[in-house]
Amino acid sequence: MEYRRLGDSGLLVSAVGLGTNNFASRLSDGAAGGVLNQALELGVTFLDTADVYGRGSTEGAGASESQLGRLLGERRQYVILATKFGLAMGESVQERGASREWIVRAVEASLRRLRTDYIDLYQVHTPDPKTPIEDTLRALDDLVKAGKVRWVGHSNFAAWQIVDADWTARTHTLARPISAQMHYNLLVRGIQEDVIPACQSFGLGIIPYFPLESGFLTGKYRSTGEGRGRLAESARAVEIMTDANFGRIERLERFALERKRRLLDLAFGWLLSQPVVGSVIASASSADQVRLNVAAAEWRLSPADMDAVAGL
Numbered sequence: 543m544e545y546r547r548l549g550d551s552g553l554l555v556s557a558v559g560l561g562t563n564n565f566a567s568r569l570s571d572g573a574a575g576g577v578l579n580q581a582l583e584l585g586v587t588f589l590d591t592a593d594v595y596g597r598g599s600t601e602g603a604g605a606s607e608s609q610l611g612r613l614l615g616e617r618r619q620y621v622i623l624a625t626k627f628g629l630a631m632g633e634s635v636q637e638r639g640a641s642r643e644w645i646v647r648a649v650e651a652s653l654r655r656l657r658t659d660y661i662d663l664y665q666v667h668t669p670d671p672k673t674p675i676e677d678t679l680r681a682l683d684d685l686v687k688a689g690k691v692r693w694v695g696h697s698n699f700a701a702w703q704i705v706d707a708d709w710t711a712r713t714h715t716l717a718r719p720i721s722a723q724m725h726y727n728l729l730v731r732g733i734q735e736d737v738i739p740a741c742q743s744f745g746l747g748i749i750p751y752f753p754l755e756s757g758f759l760t761g762k763y764r765s766t767g768e769g770r771g772r773l774a775e776s777a778r779a780v781e782i783m784t785d786a787n788f789g790r791i792e793r794l795e796r797f798a799l800e801r802k803r804r805l806l807d808l809a810f811g812w813l814l815s816q817p818v819v820g821s822v823i824a825s826a827s828s829a830d831q832v833r834l835n836v837a838a839a840e841w842r843l844s845p846a847d848m849d850a851v852a853g854l
């Protein structure tokens with residue numbers, strides 16, 4: 543396993559992480575335990591969750607954090623735990639967003655569910671247009687000073703919001719966000735235009751989410767209708783499983799096969815060949831998938847191959 547610094551921070555994360563948005567909602571304790579144990583055995587240290595994950599389970603939102611905390615037990619000290627706050631955790635307008643009031647409550651709930659007294663990376667899940675970024679950063683900085691949070695990051699910020707947050711933190715000497723978690727994969731490359739340059743300029747690492755486009759980039763779904771998994775059951779299937787996208791993955795798969803690799807290798811290898819990427823946090827439904835994903839992450843593409851993929 544390769545370990546990388548997240549942005550220009552001192553936080554070291556495994557190049558292959560583990561996303562846990564399927565914990566509790568799709569995976570029982572037994573199944574999630576199998577996934578987690580395999581990941582840890584293979585050197586995965588970076589685990590990503592969110593307060594809101596777990597909807598659809600009997601516990602509801604919060605259940606992914608609870609299951610992860612329960613399954614980790616004493617092993618918590620050997621991992622880097624990343625979680626997020628900001629999406630609605632209840633009906634009230636007070637139970638969402640990035641205000642100081644909510645952050646202070648949300649962090650205590652996450653710490654309790656995760657059975658820990660510190661969060662390694664605490665991420666704003668989505669921009670909160672109602673709260674000035676300075677208020678958010680001051681509240682997060684207080685958590686860092688209190689030892690409850692070690693580093694802060696954000697997710698789904700536009701490039702201008704990334705720059706705004708960075709400069710606000712620098713100007714007021716507050717903890718600077720070190721990472722941007724963004725939808726980024728072989729099929730969805732929009733952040734290359736401005737978010738990635740912003741992150742490179744200001745020293746943030748990118749944590750790509752949906753790195754496999756919910757399983758589509760494993761190549762298991764075929765235009766003939768083959769392929770089973772969460773994507774086939776989700777509302778995203780209609781927008782992802784289009785003729786145009788099947789055409790694109792056929793071209794990408796051919797490119798990989800010409801180099802004696804598979805589409806899955808390309809999905810991981812292409813992301814990890816970009817130094818700005820910190821950790822690829824695919825979720826997995828089984829220990830087998832974890833093994834395949836860790837093995838797939840070994841390929842580093844040559845500059846010529848990266849140029850060729852840019853045109854595919």
Ligand SMILES: NC(=O)c1ccc[n+]([C@@H]2O[C@H](COP(=O)([O-])OP(=O)(O)OC[C@H]3O[C@@H](n4cnc5c(N)ncnc54)[C@H](OP(=O)(O)O)[C@@H]3O)[C@@H](O)[C@H]2O)c1
Nearest residue numbers: 561562563697751752753754755756757771772824825827
């Ligand atoms: N910040 C945000 O707004 C945001 C949004 C979404 C997600 N995330 C984070 O990103 C993580 C990853 O996202 P995601 O899980 O939704 O999408 P993903 O990583 O693109 O897809 C993962 C899914 O693909 C399938 N899969 C994984 N490895 C496979 C393999 N080797 N062979 C075949 N199938 C395989 C599994 O589902 P099946 O077995 O059911 O097919 C797995 O759950 C989440 O857990 C979460 O931590 C963040």
